[in-house]
Amino acid sequence: MSDGLAHAPRPTDRGAWRLVAARDFTVRLRDKGFVISTAITLTVLSVFILLRAFGDSDDALVYRVGLVGAASASALQQSLERAASGRGAELEVTTFDDVAQAESALTRGDVEAVLEGDDTIVGDTDVSASLRQIVQDAVVRERIRAGLDDAGVTPGEIDALLDQPSIEVRTLEPQDPNRDENAGIAFIAVLLAYGQLFGYGVWVATGVIEEKASRVVEILLSAIRPRQLLAGKIAGIGLLGIVQLVFIATFAIGLSFVTGALDLPGIAIGTALVVLAWFVMGFAFYAGLFAVSGSLVSRMEELQNAMVPINLIIFISFFISIGALESPDSTLSVAASMVPFSSALAMPVRIALGSATAAQIATSIVLLVVGTALLVPLSARLYAGAVLRTGTRVKLRDAWRAAESTDIAAGG
Amino acid sequence: MLELTGLRRTFGDIVALDDVSFRVPAGQIVGFVGPNGAGKTTAMRIVLGVLTPDAGEVRWRGDPVDARVRRRFGYMPEERGLYPKMRVLDQLTYLGRLHGLTKADARRRASETLEVLGVAGRAGDRVEALSLGNQQRVQLAAALAHEPDLLVLDEPFSGLDPVGVEALSGVLRRQASNHGVPVVFSSHQLDLVERLCDAIVLIDDGRVVAQGTIEELRAGRERRLFLVHVRGGTDGWHGSIPGAELVEVTPEGLVLELDDDVDEQRVLDLARASGDVMRFGPVRPTLAELFREVVGA
DSSP: OOOSOOOOOOOOOOOHHHHHHHHHHHHHHTOHHHHHHHHHHHHHHHHHHHIIIIISOGGGEEEEEEEEGGGGOHHHHHHHHHHHHHTTEEEEEEEESSHHHHHHHHHHTSOSEEEETTTEEEESSOOOHHHHHHHHHHHHHHHHHHHHHHTTOOHHHHHHHHSOOOOOOOOSSOOOTTHHHHHHHHHHHHHHHHHHHHHHHHHHHHHHHHHHHTSHHHHHHHHSOHHHHHHHHHHHHHHHHHHHHHHHHHHHHHHHHHHTOOSOHHHHHHHHHHHHHHHHHHHHHHHHHHHHHHHHOSSHHHHHHHHHHHHHHHHHHHHHHHHHHHOTTSHHHHHHTTSHHHHHHHHHHHHHTTOOOHHHHHHHHHHHHHHHHHHHHHHHHHHHHHTTOOSSOOOHHHHHHHTTTOTTTTTO | OEEEEEEEEEETTEEEEEEEEEEEOTTOEEEEEOOTTSSHHHHHHHHTTSSOOSEEEEEETTEEOOHHHHTTEEEEOSSOOOOTTSBHHHHHHHHHHHTTOOHHHHHHHHHHHHHHTTOGGGTTSBGGGSOHHHHHHHHHHHHHTTOOSEEEEESTTTTOOHHHHHHHHHHHHHHHHHHOOOEEEEOSOHHHHHHHOSEEEEEETTEEEEEEOHHHHHHTOSOEEEEEEEETOOTTGGGGSTTEEEEEEETTEEEEEEOTTOOHHHHHHHHHHHSEEEEEEEOOOOHHHHHHHHHTO
């Protein structure tokens, strides 16, 4: 009788970490949580971009203004329109025969303000400051025009005199003309970088606990070494983070471009690449630490406690980076963009704002890579020492000692 | 052949293993028995490289075991564990690949193993949806599916119904006899161990206290017990024999313990003089009895 358990030739010795990575990647790709979090991020970004594209665009301001009596004079109307266009607004003018008619239109909301004569603006509850300014401009303009006209200056010459000149702006320090736009991009960038780093780090930690709590880790470690399991898990989850980041960035930049929310998508693309690069490095740096905090505990409920130190560091880095949006050149911002613990969040901000020098960027990268190279073996050893110990929370010292004599932790 | 030599392992002040040595020859099934906490799981974990010993080593076919060799071992840990949300076949395929099989081989082998263990119908279900007994079978499949060179099973029979016990016994026998795979498993079901195993290793308090075939274990026991059933005999006939002591009165007869210098033929003569001897012979202790004797429980 055959049981079908015949023996196959010896197996190929392929990189087991890749198998682990593939599983961790696909399992989470199909995870509801992943789909939902991606959808939420895309929604928030879309709202942000659409608001920017259509919401507060001050070049499309239209004021509906009613004119009564002397104000209806065509000369004043013309001045009003010129003054408005000088301030980047448009006027929709309605003329009324008397004040009563005008004010009832105002009450109905047909117009926003009524200009009575050339010295009174009436609003329903309020008159916007910029409309007031436009009217003032127009009245002054009209007075000057009348004066020049009396002095015999031709209308053409008057127009030339009164036309708003375009003033060239120059600063002693070179200034980025797109600073506002870049700050917006940088803000989104730091939010995304924080969300990715933290979210995917937590995923590494919960992934470790899952295997520990379900005890499958003992089966896994009878087949592969702790390092391979750890490396695979970090690679798989990190790759998913990269894929999601690329997807979100492509979507956001595409939407911005289509809606015209950004004038220069090139900068956004550059920033996205910077965030991506620093996410990869920052994740490599932090993921091992997240894995260690996961390996120290046996149940999900204990994870929050175990992660407090890392959470705190990332949260502080995030706040410093938000501060760097305002003052990218402050000592704190510069330092934070170099130190490995915070550079993954702070450096992209400074690069997006054009404040980081090439030397600073290079230093930041070198420190982050060196820091990672130092941290990973440390994390791997602690992980190997702790991951099989179930029950009470494992002390770091015990984890370190447990792995001391282990060939698996030493890579042998 | 698997060899454990001089394994020692401590956890803090607790000595879990103290100079543990035994062998599992190719094609043999070795039962690893001992009370709870004796060190069985620790020893098995060391074989699988999940734990490292403080001293001693594990050798496979004469050479120290490394990660590459271990990848060809099959292991069922005492703490059962699988990914609860992963589907059975996917999970076994994944584990097979971790053990070095190609994707196609791993999948085919996983299906076949599920078939053998009678859970092929659940291949597409998530593990958490299975009954405990079926989870147990899948766990076994995880140890078997990569055609291991060695099987190390920690309490593989616990939680199985009689049908499952038979199926697993058959699988282990075939693994050993058809494929020459050394099998070592721990169990508290001593009748099963006695029936299934070629050799037994008895461990107590971190030390191997007895090992060998069941016959060798029996031969090595200190007590000489004889069962005697005399029909119509006079009570107390045995009381006159110096060096013979009544141990137990059973429905089958009296169990007498004889000192080494007592000739059992003389006891038989006395019994015959007393009445019709229906039964006379040495008591073959069960493994359970040997176990109780050795560990003093």
